[in-house]
Amino acid sequence: MRRRRLDLSSRVLVTTAALITSAILFGIFFFLISDGVRVFGKISFEEFFFSARWYPTYEDAEYGILALLSGTLAVTGLTLAISIPLGFVSAIFLAEFSHRKAHDFLKLIFELMAGIPSVVLGSFGLKYVSRWLMEFFPMKVWTGLNIFNASLMLSILAMPYFVTLIEDALKAVPVDQKEASLALGANTTSTVFRIIVPQARSGILNAIILGTNRIIGETMVVLMVAGGASMIPHSIFDPVRPLTAAIAGEMGEVELGSTHYYALFMIGVVLLGISLIFTAIAMRLKRGMRRC
Amino acid sequence: MEEPIFKIEKLNVYYGDKHALKDVTCEIPKKKVTAVVGPSGCGKSTFLRVLNRMNDLIPSYRHTGSVKLLGNEILNMDPVILRKHVGMVFQKPNPFPKTIQENVTYGPRIHGIKNRKTLREITEKSLKQAALWDEVKDELKKNATNLSGGQQQRLCIARALSVEPDVLLLDEPTSALDPIATQRIETLIEELSDKYTIIIVTHNLQQALRISDYVMFFYVGDLVEFDTTEKITSNPRDQRTSEYLRGIFS
Amino acid sequence: MLIDRITKLIFGIISYTLVAVILAIIGFLVVNGLDEISLEFLVSFPKNSMTEGGIWPSILGTFYFLSIALLFSVPVGILSAVYLSEYSKENRFQRLVLTANNILAGIPSVVFGMFGLSLFSITFGFGTSIISGGLTLGIMSLPYIISNTHESLDAVPKSYREASMALGANKAETTFRIVVPASFSRILTGVMIAVGRIIGETAPLLFTGAAFYITRNPSGLFEPAMSLPTHIFVLSAIYPENVTPKLEGSISVLLIIVITLFVSVAIRRRIESKKLEE
Numbered sequence: 001m002r003r004r005r006l007d008l009s010s011r012v013l014v015t016t017a018a019l020i021t022s023a024i025l026f027g028i029f030f031f032l033i034s035d036g037v038r039v040f041g042k043i044s045f046e047e048f049f050f051s052a053r054w055y056p057t058y059e060d061a062e063y064g065i066l067a068l069l070s071g072t073l074a075v076t077g078l079t080l081a082i083s084i085p086l087g088f089v090s091a092i093f094l095a096e097f098s099h100r101k102a103h104d105f106l107k108l109i110f111e112l113m114a115g116i117p118s119v120v121l122g123s124f125g126l127k128y129v130s131r132w133l134m135e136f137f138p139m140k141v142w143t144g145l146n147i148f149n150a151s152l153m154l155s156i157l158a159m160p161y162f163v164t165l166i167e168d169a170l171k172a173v174p175v176d177q178k179e180a181s182l183a184l185g186a187n188t189t190s191t192v193f194r195i196i197v198p199q200a201r202s203g204i205l206n207a208i209i210l211g212t213n214r215i216i217g218e219t220m221v222v223l224m225v226a227g228g229a230s231m232i233p234h235s236i237f238d239p240v241r242p243l244t245a246a247i248a249g250e251m252g253e254v255e256l257g258s259t260h261y262y263a264l265f266m267i268g269v270v271l272l273g274i275s276l277i278f279t280a281i282a283m284r285l286k287r288g289m290r291r292c
Numbered sequence: 293m294e295e296p297i298f299k300i301e302k303l304n305v306y307y308g309d310k311h312a313l314k315d316v317t318c319e320i321p322k323k324k325v326t327a328v329v330g331p332s333g334c335g336k337s338t339f340l341r342v343l344n345r346m347n348d349l350i351p352s353y354r355h356t357g358s359v360k361l362l363g364n365e366i367l368n369m370d371p372v373i374l375r376k377h378v379g380m381v382f383q384k385p386n387p388f389p390k391t392i393q394e395n396v397t398y399g400p401r402i403h404g405i406k407n408r409k410t411l412r413e414i415t416e417k418s419l420k421q422a423a424l425w426d427e428v429k430d431e432l433k434k435n436a437t438n439l440s441g442g443q444q445q446r447l448c449i450a451r452a453l454s455v456e457p458d459v460l461l462l463d464e465p466t467s468a469l470d471p472i473a474t475q476r477i478e479t480l481i482e483e484l485s486d487k488y489t490i491i492i493v494t495h496n497l498q499q500a501l502r503i504s505d506y507v508m509f510f511y512v513g514d515l516v517e518f519d520t521t522e523k524i525t526s527n528p529r530d531q532r533t534s535e536y537l538r539g540i541f542s
Numbered sequence: 543m544l545i546d547r548i549t550k551l552i553f554g555i556i557s558y559t560l561v562a563v564i565l566a567i568i569g570f571l572v573v574n575g576l577d578e579i580s581l582e583f584l585v586s587f588p589k590n591s592m593t594e595g596g597i598w599p600s601i602l603g604t605f606y607f608l609s610i611a612l613l614f615s616v617p618v619g620i621l622s623a624v625y626l627s628e629y630s631k632e633n634r635f636q637r638l639v640l641t642a643n644n645i646l647a648g649i650p651s652v653v654f655g656m657f658g659l660s661l662f663s664i665t666f667g668f669g670t671s672i673i674s675g676g677l678t679l680g681i682m683s684l685p686y687i688i689s690n691t692h693e694s695l696d697a698v699p700k701s702y703r704e705a706s707m708a709l710g711a712n713k714a715e716t717t718f719r720i721v722v723p724a725s726f727s728r729i730l731t732g733v734m735i736a737v738g739r740i741i742g743e744t745a746p747l748l749f750t751g752a753a754f755y756i757t758r759n760p761s762g763l764f765e766p767a768m769s770l771p772t773h774i775f776v777l778s779a780i781y782p783e784n785v786t787p788k789l790e791g792s793i794s795v796l797l798i799i800v801i802t803l804f805v806s807v808a809i810r811r812r813i814e815s816k817k818l819e820e
Contacts, residue, residue: 346704375709376710
């Protein structure tokens with residue numbers, strides 16, 4: 001019967017789509033890993049992971065990613081230090097202290113924040129923030145393109161994540177907990193910090209993990225604004241070249257099949273591994289949450 | 293009674309380990325209203341849903357035994373075909389978020405009717421049978437969710453009738469409605485029983501006794517008694533039946 | 543309570559200041575480039591090393607990349623979500639697809655770029671082209687479309703499916719005639735949000751599809767194209783100072799597009815939540 005055939009073909013169609021999605025994931029791992037490991041034919045494991053000398057364009061090329069990794073860590077760390085507290089404060093304000101209209105307006109703008117293309121923020125950081133930095137900190141700053149600049153711009157990208165996810169976590173705490181506390185005579189501030197926030201712990205942790213993952217994986221801002229120097233930083237005003245910036249900056253000029261090419265792919269594998277770990281942790285947390 | 297529409301023999305239903313219906317054997321008469329009553333959780337809805345294989349949608353469901361519709365074993369029939377012959381109206385009115393007309397023509401179109409004129413005729417006929425036509429005939433393109441609860445339920449009845457089933461299963465059709473809407477549907481049921489076999493689950497005993505020709509009394513998964521309404525009200529055979537009738541169970 | 547008022551004040555000041563800073567930056571960037579935007583700017587090609595002319599090829603290119611991306615991700619995404627929501631049981635394969643989706647959502651954009659380079663440009667031989675870049679963007683937007691569609695489908699009341707099956711419809715008919723249409727509006731909003739996300743993506747296109755300076759429009763899918771975000775990148779980072787007005791204009795255009803999309807989505811969401819309240 002025609003109906004029965006359509007029913008069966010639909011099932012085949014949707015299952016195929018699901019298979020394609022899974023295949024894409026495996027494909028990404030496969031392609032990146034298979035090209036990435038080829039770098040170990042030319043250079044050693046120790047050199048790649050433990051040397052801070054990333055000089056792929058030199059005569060005697062060296063491929064150590066430690067400096068790049070430290071760049072990623074520095075930028076990520078500073079961004080988290082800026083955006084988590086600010087995001088947390090805003091989330092609390094949104095969840096507990098704002099009226100409907102203020103809440104909706106603020107939330108809207110935070111969502112808009114998340115939608116700003118990273119290349120626009122990179123351009124803004126490149127053209128304007130770098131100059132401001134050089135004016136305001138003439139003693140400490142020798143280039144306006146540095147960790148601090150990148151972290152400021154990245155905070156704009158990351159904050160909406162923290163604000164919305166933490167607000168959701170706070171709102172997920174059952175209302176009767178808050179009511180019980182207030183009924184005992186506690187004020188809202190204590191209720192928030194002693195009752196609601198602790199109970200929203202895993203949701204907040206989830207927010208931090210997802211936000212961190214996003215920051216680590218961000219490319220354009222750090223490419224344009226973090227400075228591009230593959231060195232281990234000593235101050236927040238030092239330029240760095242995070243992992244993502246190295247790939248984006250060098251991929252265009254690299255020769256197919258060269259050691260440099262494979263080295264970049266291996267960096268991709270490292271990034272893939274990092275995001276996989278974060279996603280796995282977040283998924284574990286979610287499962288734990290459901291059991292409560 | 294003339295040839296029954298359903299012949300049920302040793303029907304047992306399980307949800308996982310729970311034995312929900314035990315050894316049910318009975319014959320359901322054609323073109324009569326049979327009410328299925330009993331205290332909560334006794335298996336009334338489960339029984340109803342065996343008749344159109346809606347229980348199949350529940351993963352832990354298992355059945356044994358035989359249920360024959362007009363001589364055909366329904367337990368191993370294609371449920372899609374079965375449900376054209378055995379329609380169902382649910383407790384909470386559930387019209388599709390579409391126009392009134394689209395709600396009524398959904399069923400016929402699924403079953404292959406494409407001719408617009410035919411579909412319009414079916415719409416009018418079904419809505420008239422459900423006593424809704426006069427109220428909505430000028431507003432067929434209106435969204436069904438704008439109707440009142442009672443109107444929505446009559447729409448659901450019209451929708452079920454549009455595929456011309458042999459049997460209409462009603463699962464507590466008025467429990468979500470106000471008394472006036474309930475009244476109208478009870479009148480409707482009596483009218484419909486001239487053409488359709490109606491099996492209605494209800495926890496409202498007065499309603500059951502008002503509108504039914506036969507009563508099936510279930511108690512904790514057992515079919516305790518099945519007889520004409522007159523007989524059950526005047527002289528029930530089983531003590532549990534008379535206790536239920538007197539309102540001791542609820 | 544006094545302490546509550548203090549908390550509210552301080553936290554409020556911080557929140558509003560953040561919002562004000564953002565609005566200032568966005569406003570500044572939009573307004574700064576407004577005087578550069580003219581019909582000529584929008585429809586002409588860049589000339590004279592980008593110091594004159596317009597951004598037409600970038601706009602057209604962005605449109606091409608987006609179209610290819612959506613042509614891939616909307617069907618695959620919606621159907622995958624239908625699989626997860628309507629057709630799958632709680633088994634290993636379902637968990638695999640859900641996990642795959644979660645992992646894909648967290649992968650950095652530059653890694654997608656490398657994958658696109660490796661698969662489409664090199665292995666399939668498409669080279670740096672609209673189809674390589676478009677498919678790469680499509681893969682990037684897939685996880686979000688799947689998640690959003692999955693949620694929308696789950697939100698459809700179970701009673702609709704029951705009513706449909708009770709009328710004798712089979713699974714495909716119930717799914718595609720009742721469930722999917724009932725959640726269509728939410729699904730569409732999700733697609734719009736996905737568009738907003740990928741329209742500003744630069745990194746993946748840099749190695750799979752972007753051209754940096756072309757004098758005529760691409761004549762086929764297998765040629766590279768310019769795009770607004772890559773154009774902005776190039777004007778900021780690679781070209782000297784005197785292209786600044788063009789840069790400012792491009793940024794304005796991109797921001798205006800993003801803001802318009804955002805406002806439309808916000809309006810749609812308002813309408814949808816009002817409908818739910820009824």
